[in-house]
Amino acid sequence: MSLGAGPGPSIGPGPAPLPAGRREPARAGNPRPRRLKAETLVFVLPAFLLVSVFLLYPVVKSLLLSLYSNEDGKSFVGLANFAALFRGRDIVNLRNILRLRPPFGALPNNLIWIAIHLPLSMSLGLACALLMIRLPRLAFLRTFVFVGMLVPGVVTGIVTLFLFEKGAGMxxxxxxxxxxxxxxxxxxxxxxxxxxxxxxxxxxxWTGYSMVVFLAALSGIPQSYLEAGIVDGANAWQLFRYVKLPLLRSSIGTIVVMSVIQELTGFDLVxxxxxxxxxxxxxxxGFQMYLEAFKYFKFGTGSAIATLITLTAAVPIVLNVRNSARQA
Amino acid sequence: MNRTLKRALAAALVAVSGLGLAAQGVVTLRMIAPWADKELEGFKPVLERFEQLNPGIKVEYRTGKPEDTATILSAQFSVKKTPADIIDTSFSAFIVQEARKGNILDISGAVDIKDYRPGSIDQFVIGRKLYGVTSIGGLDIAEYNAKFYRDNKLPEPKDAKTWEDFLALMDKVRKVPGVKAPIGTGGGVGWTNTTVVQTFINTFGGKAMYNGLLVGSISWESPEVKKLFRERLLPLLQGKYFGEPEENAAVTQNMWAGKYGLFFGGTTDSLKFPSPAGDYSVCLLPGQKAISMWTDFWFIPAYTEHPKEALKLMKFLATEGQAIQVKGGGRIATYTKVPLSNYPAAEQKILKIIGSVAVNPDIDDIIGGKFQTVMWDQLKLLWADPTADTLDSVLAEMQAASVETLKGSAK
Known part of the structure; x- marks a missing residue:
């Protein structure tokens, strides 16, 4: 039940609802749209200022820095910092890639990370979510899976040192x-x-993150869809493949984007x-960027790496946004 | 009411004494140095003595690893601020680099350069001005547990007359039950492998090669350097004379437990990881002509609010402070006026052993910057994959980093 104009039943004499897909035409002399615009601006302005100061400005500044010399930060060098990145072996070690002998370089390492981490964490997260949704009484188990997300990366790194150590490591x-x-x-x-x-x-x-997202999505699947599938004679696998999985598409998109961003910007663990x-x-x-900028004090090179990371991370984001728009 | 009155009086008393202290001009100096735990325990008496001699100055100590300090300082210096009034770092190249930018205070005349070990302070003289002084240091040296050799009826490594004798002894060590490998390998960031490399250059390369690599006049890819690595180090790595890398604390403890016969560490190990049996011993390799010494360095940022007091503290730390600090063990003074009697017995023994050889500055600390990170990391790769092919690639990476870093330092 709504209190104003709208598709639902209304209290008092309101205007008749418009047919779906049709907008109310703007009337001359009606001050409402203008007031709405001002209100919108007032609400958007603080967020816009915050985003501009803490996000847009650093991004633009970093992009500009990548085009200037490491020596003084004032001489314009164009794409020289980017070219220098690919001349060395730190970003791409072509010789070793061809011989299939690590180290391969930071960028291929990131791609290997994505290729292994993404499917593994996503499928494990999905498996955990499917299991957990059947075990509502054992909800505390979810905490155990999710706890990895709560541990700071630096702590995880130190714990990992012992986990993979020959003498004491499990x-x-x-x-x-x-x-x-x-x-x-x-x-x-x-x-x-x-x-x-x-x-x-x-x-x-990261498995805990995938599990939580999948759990939320699975909980949102209407029971009637599953019951309809059962009536049609679908077995458990067919229910998963043809009912649940298509409904998890947007969650998969979110996990892919978030995971790829995490995989590309990872630093603390290394x-x-x-x-x-x-x-x-x-x-x-992410670590090479730290080395260049804060260890070798080559801010131009560090910014060039930051730009590369941003551009690479933008690919799945753009694809996901497009996909979502198409679905909508 | 009575209680309230008492509280008010107490508060007034605190305020008045605070004002009194301020009136007396008590200055608090902020200090950053890398020591913690046992090393800090050895340093505390120095600060206590200074405060005793200078009642108007208090020192607030904070632990900061050199790599972290360098990162913080670069950001702070860019806005003409400093997180401390006096700082200790092992990165001499960082001090030189920042001095050239005007971020370090000129301390000319604070100490007499002639009173320090040769080569330990000269690098801070830029255009006749002095920007830093040396602190205490440590030596890269082969360490072992003498009891292990006695228990297993083996001669000690110090008794090996030739390289062949030394290798034969390590072969015997390998056969002792419970031994993981004849020589332990330190893990962590990788500086312990540079200790091995520097000791080998000092032994088989000589002073000319060592100094050439230090200043960049000899390439890491030159035939003589490659030959040294190929003929002396690579066979040991391939023959598994070195064990799997372990954290420094673990590798030294395992050495005391008889799992390694030797470890190329630093003299500070005797302080940080003392032998339970007190059988800490050191040796030079057969034919070793020099030894590498790393030191810490003090400097005062140009943006300190108390330059006079900071200078006073620096003078104390570089002279009398060293004499006090070495008493705690594990450290060697760079101030030559520190008497031998100030050292504990273990360090006196070490000083007698090194008395006969030249002392060289630490290569990776002196070049610093990118070279240091690359050298530590590349040597870890060589230890993991000791092939001729990897060696060539490791030396090429180190040479490229050396050229880049030295070029940057010269600007």
Whole structure:
């Protein structure tokens, strides 16, 4: 029941509702639209100012910095900082990529991170959500899965150091127990395993996020849809594949965007565990940006990396927005 | 009412004494240095003595790792501010770089350069002005548990006359039950591998090569440097003489527990990770001609509000302060007027051992900047993948970083 004009029943003599898809024509002399505009501005202004000062300005400033010299920050060098990034081996180590021998460089490492982390954390999150929704009495278990999200990345990094350490670490000892001696090593000391250890840690911390999003989406599926499927003779797999999964599409989109952003901007885990090593084998763009800007004080190069990260992260965001618009 | 009156009187008393202190001109100096735990315990007597001698100055201590301090300072200096009035760092290159930008106070005349170990303070002289002084330091040295060798009826590493003798001893160590590897490898950021490399350059490369690499006149990719790495270090890595990297605390504790025969560490280990049996021993490698010494350095930011008091503290720290600090053990003074009797027995023994060899400054600390990060990280890669191919790539990366960093420092 609404109190004003609208499609529902109304109290008092209000204007008759318009047919769907038709707007009320603007009437001359009606002050309402103008007042609404002013109100809108008043409400939007604080947020706009905050976004401008703390988001737009830094983004533009960072973009500009990437076009200026590292030496004085005043000489315009165009795209030279970007070109320099690809000349060295820190961002892309083409020689090692061709030989399939790590270190591959920060950008390929980020792509490997996405390729492993995204499907793993998403499918594990979905599996957990499907399990948890059937176990409402064991809701506390959700906390255990989600707790990884609550631990600061720096702490996670330090914990991980011990988890993958040969002497005391659970993971190498587990492989030792099942007879895989090749992985009974200090994972962070070897270029072949250092990045993988970080990715697996990241999966542990991020699965909780996927689970929560999927849980919310699964709870929102009307029972009648599932019942209709059952009446039609669908089994559990068919219910999941043809009823639940299509309804989870927008949640999948959200998880993909958020995960890719996290995977591209990740820094704390690398900083507190491997420091990008050995030999850059676990380096990522976010950490390389930190090194260039705050360790080597090359703000132009650091800003160029920041710009690259933003552009790369923009791809899934744009695709998701387009997809959402198409669905709407 | 009576209670309220008492409270008011107490508050007035506190206020008056506060005003009194302010009137006496008590200045609080903020200090940042990297020491914590046992190292800080060894430093506290220095501050206590200074405050005793200067009742008008209080020192507020804060622990800050050099890499974190450098990051914070760069941001603070850009707005002409400083988080501390006096700072200790092991990155001498950082002081030089910031002094050139005008961010460090000129302290010319504060100390006499001739009173310090050669090469430990000269780098801070820029255009006849002095911008920093050396603090105490430590030596890169091979450490071992003498009891382990006695228990296993083996000669100690210090008794090895030739390189072949040394390797033969390490082969025997490998066979001792419970030993993980003859030599321990430190983990963490990777500086312990630079200790090994510097010791090898001091042993097999000589002074000319060491200094050439330090100033950039010799390339890390030059045939003689490559030969040293290929013939001396690589075979040891390939032959698994070095164990899996472990955190520094773990690797030294494992050495005391008889799991490693030797560890290339620093003299500060005797303070940080003391041997339970008190059998801490050190040795030079057969034929070792020099030893690397790393030091910390004091400087005063140009934006301090108390330059006079900060200078007073710096003078004390660089002279009498060193004499007090070495008493706590694990440290070697750079101020040559510190008497040998001030050191504990273990350090006196070390000083006697190194008395016969030259002392070189620490390569990665002196070059600093990108080179240091790259050297630490690349050597970790070499330890993990000790092939000739990886060695070439590691040396190429180190050379590129050395050229870039030294070029930046020269500006």
């Amino acid at each position: 993971i190498p000892n587990l492989f030792h127990l099942i007879g895989i001696e090749g992985l009974y090593i200090n994972w962070f000391s070897h270029p072949q395993t250092a990045l993988l250890a970080l990715i697996l840690t990241s999966v542990w911390t 900083y507190s565990s491997t420091y990008g090593g050995p030999g850059g084998a676990s380096n990522v763009m």
